[in-house]
Amino acid sequence: MKLWTLLAATATAAVLMAAPAAAQTRIALVVKSLGNGFFDAAAKGAQEAAAELGDVELIYTGPTAATAEAQIEVVNSLIAQQVDAIAISANDPDALVPVLQRAQQRGIKVISWDSGVAPEGRQIHLNPSDVGLIGETIVKLAADYLPEGGDVAILSAASTATNQNAWIEAAKAAIPEKFPNINLVSVVYGDDDSVKSTEEARGLIAAYPDLKAIIAPTTVGVVAAAQVVTDQGLIGKINVTGLALPSEFKQFIDNGASQAVALWNPIDLGYSAVFLANALVEGQEAAPGATFSIGKVGEVTLDENNSAAMAAPFQFDASNIEEFSKIYGSFLARRHGAGTPPSLPPLKGEG
């Protein structure tokens, strides 16, 4: 009977897989769905952190379908295994709250990272970055390659886009203090539309002949601007930078239209999540104002919602774009259906 063979095989496999866990601390990294390059990269970082911390066993798991219901089943099985901590990137900020509260009642430490859970369902939330750091980074990306200073312009998404407006405000605040020789001449809006972004980029180049850099804190705008610079033969004269997905921006780093762009780094994110979870297991209290070490990435301080920002966006240039374009390639394929223009991955999962 085939069924019996199958069952026997499964049982044997199951027994073999259930080798006793020797590590003292078991931390589960729960992702939105498996088979996603972004999360595989995060798991790589988490694995690194576990090795660095020593007696930590990492369980990398998640459902096949990115649904809250499937993730709840995963969390249920982790509760049954009495893991010490769960670090989750949630498919739904609300639906996972009851099951994560139950986990906490049974003594399991819970943090969320990347895509957050409502505060009552977790002890800490780790954001990849924060507004101030992003604002500063996008100016820095331009300033690093303008030792003499010069004119720069910002090509944003819609004029109503909350994220981008906050970043631009932060950028404007950072310029006089940290980048005094950078002169921001204009902010235009391409509405995250390729055609409109292209027109706006052309307009900027025509209006400001001394323009040295275009900063586009949007994945659509940055590609459009780099394409315009390439088409008009301005490579080397105007540097395009901003927040870009390595997978779709690689060609412009390769052809020189851009020196460097930035975005959140999934490897560091997984790494930091494990450090935070481990700190909680070791007895550190999560409270507003508390400071946690996140290993080589630095340290984070919790805000009034017990959420923290990991670091400034991670820089991609000629030295690492190859590796990260692969990581982000499969990440995007999951988050966005084919044919829709990708926007930035959500920065704050709690919105």
Next chain:
Amino acid sequence: MTDMSSAGRQLPDRLDNPLKSAVLSWESLLVLVALAIFVGNSFASPYFLNPWSLSDLTFNFTEKGLIALAMALVIITGEIDLSVASIIALASTLMGFALHTFGVPTPVLVLVGVLTGLGCGAFNGFLVTVLKLPSIVVTIGTMSLFRGLAYIILGDRSYGGYPRDFAWFGQGYIGDSVISFELVLFAVAAVLFYVLLHHTNFGRRVFAIGNNATAAQFSGVRVDRIKFVLFCLTGLMSGLAAVLLTARLGSTRPSIAQGFELDVITMVVLGGVSILGGAGSIIGVVIAALIIGLVTFGLGLLNVPGIVMSIFTGSLLIVVIALPILYKMWKERRA
């Protein structure tokens, strides 16, 4: 005079030995499979044989199982309902809507969920029995329609803030025990459906329709009326599942219960209900639900990636369906 009557010439009311047929039945095979998986799980994970683990396990199948009970009857009549997951989405959304717009208390909330389900089921039933449209086409349509309505009402927002006593439906336990309310509800529903299908005239008619709807019609069975009732029943159970799932999640999003319909149909088919109609049993469906719960939870305990789990359930389904066919072929070749 020899006592012929007391010697008792037994006249069999069936051709095969009832004991033998019970042992060789689909249900006993399923019980064995369930036991094997249970024992396997106990050996494979030290965390399995724990009252809380076993209780958590039941949440993996109770909501889908409730729908599967009604779906079994629909499939036995030769129809199908693919819209059940979307009914959950719409019912859950309307519950959230009622809560946030009118601030209704818990009993009304439950009523909204169940009645929405019933209404959706009646709509399916109307299209199938009055307009005579094929159920697979109708429910593919309403699958998009019901969830689409949920998306129109909610968009990318979510409803939360359900009252604490409402949460009990999805997260509550009976007294201080580890037995959840969901499990009790499933058990009660299973008994009711068992009686309905196997011990009432209604149930006999369901089988009659599945075997030959035309013959049933000419024998005085009101085929359309029974089918209509069954679609209503499936809608009702989906509404009930929506109440439980919403209470368990504590929130509503239009994407709730995505893909549940396939899991429900898997349970029904694994339970031995013929996908062509005319045969099946509630006991089989209940054990199949249990098996799905045991497999998913057991593999979860071992942190087997979800994709392997899907492969396992898929293979189980194919093997289990292929087995009787292979057995029959083998028997025919021997004969």
